[in-house]
Amino acid sequence: MFVAAVLALLATMVLTIVRALLGPTLYDRLSAVNSFGTKIMLFIAVFGFLTGRPEFLDIALVYSLINFVATVAVLKFYEYDDLGSGAYQEDDY
Amino acid sequence: MSLEQFSIAVLLTFLAVAAIGIIVLRDLLAAVILTGLYSLIAAGAFVVMDAMDVAFTEAAVGSGISTILFLGALSFTKHDQKPRGNDSWLALLFVVVTGGLLIYGTLDMPPYGSATSPAQTHPQLAKRFIEQSGDEVGPPNIVTSVLASYRGYDTLGETVVVFTAGVAVMGLLGLKRRRPEEELPEHAPGDTPHEPGHDNDRMT
Numbered sequence: 030m031f032v033a034a035v036l037a038l039l040a041t042m043v044l045t046i047v048r049a050l051l052g053p054t055l056y057d058r059l060s061a062v063n064s065f066g067t068k069i070m071l072f073i074a075v076f077g078f079l080t081g082r083p084e085f086l087d088i089a090l091v092y093s094l095i096n097f098v099a100t101v102a103v104l105k106f107y108e109y110d111d112l113g114s115g116a117y118q119e120d121d122y
Numbered sequence: 123m124s125l126e127q128f129s130i131a132v133l134l135t136f137l138a139v140a141a142i143g144i145i146v147l148r149d150l151l152a153a154v155i156l157t158g159l160y161s162l163i164a165a166g167a168f169v170v171m172d173a174m175d176v177a178f179t180e181a182a183v184g185s186g187i188s189t190i191l192f193l194g195a196l197s198f199t200k201h202d203q204k205p206r207g208n209d210s211w212l213a214l215l216f217v218v219v220t221g222g223l224l225i226y227g228t229l230d231m232p233p234y235g236s237a238t239s240p241a242q243t244h245p246q247l248a249k250r251f252i253e254q255s256g257d258e259v260g261p262p263n264i265v266t267s268v269l270a271s272y273r274g275y276d277t278l279g280e281t282v283v284v285f286t287a288g289v290a291v292m293g294l295l296g297l298k299r300r301r302p303e304e305e306l307p308e309h310a311p312g313d314t315p316h317e318p319g320h321d322n323d324r325m326t
Contacts, residue, residue, distance in 0.1 A: 039129065
């Protein structure tokens with residue numbers, strides 16, 4: 030059962046990588062990379078159960094947090110062309 | 123071929139595909155996103171290979187911090203790579219030779235997961251680490267003892283590499299000495315900045 034899940038996850042990783050490489054827009058790539066991060070997370074979790082070491086779940090959780098940070102940073106950069114000047118905040122609020 | 127080996131092979135193939143994508147793409151922001159993808163794949167491969175500490179570092183540094191640092195660098199430049207007429211064949215040759223030398227260097231190493239590698243077959247190595255590292259070094263975590271003390275010269279070498287890279291980057295950027303008068307802020311810290319219409323109040 031876990032073997033089938035691992036194989037299915039690898040197949041979906043192929044699909045997300047294809048979307049990340051082909052694009053065409055930036056949002057396609059970003060969404061593909063974000064869902065690839067989710068796939069890696071699931072892969073680590075399933076692989077931990079497959080090899081009888083479900084302690085890897087903690088690492089999968091940390092991965093999801095890091096993946097979120099990177100996605101937010103890219104989106105913020107795309108919106109404002111900058112990461113931390115703070116000049117945009119007056120327009121926003 | 124076990125499922126673990128199959129997974130490692132597939133993930134390494136993903137790595138190669140992502141690296142080629144980073145080279146080919148001319149949109150630098152998309153390339154930065156793909157470096158995050160690259161790091162995620164590498165971290166997954168490290169987890170499958172049971173190298174948890176390396177996987178943690180790769181995920182935090184490669185996918186998290188370095189993506190953000192690349193974005194910070196991109197905010198100073200343009201989003202598209204400058205088009206070039208012809209790529210340098212000399213650079214390609216140099217890269218291929220360097221890569222070939224690195225691969226040649228791995229040929230002496232024991233294969234991945236080998237039970238007959240010197241670290242596994244040495245009669246006293248693991249026994250000594252497990253039994254005496256607490257008395258000899260101190261930390262209850264044996265991995266910490268090995269990294270910081272038994273393998274201290276290796277860690278020192280890594281630190282030298284990081285230091286050298288930092289010095290090289292500083293040299294590339296150039297160390298400009300700031301003039302003192304330009305550093306003075308308009309208002310001293312804690313001073314309430316006066317508004318343009320109230321200049322007369324300050325004169326009283």
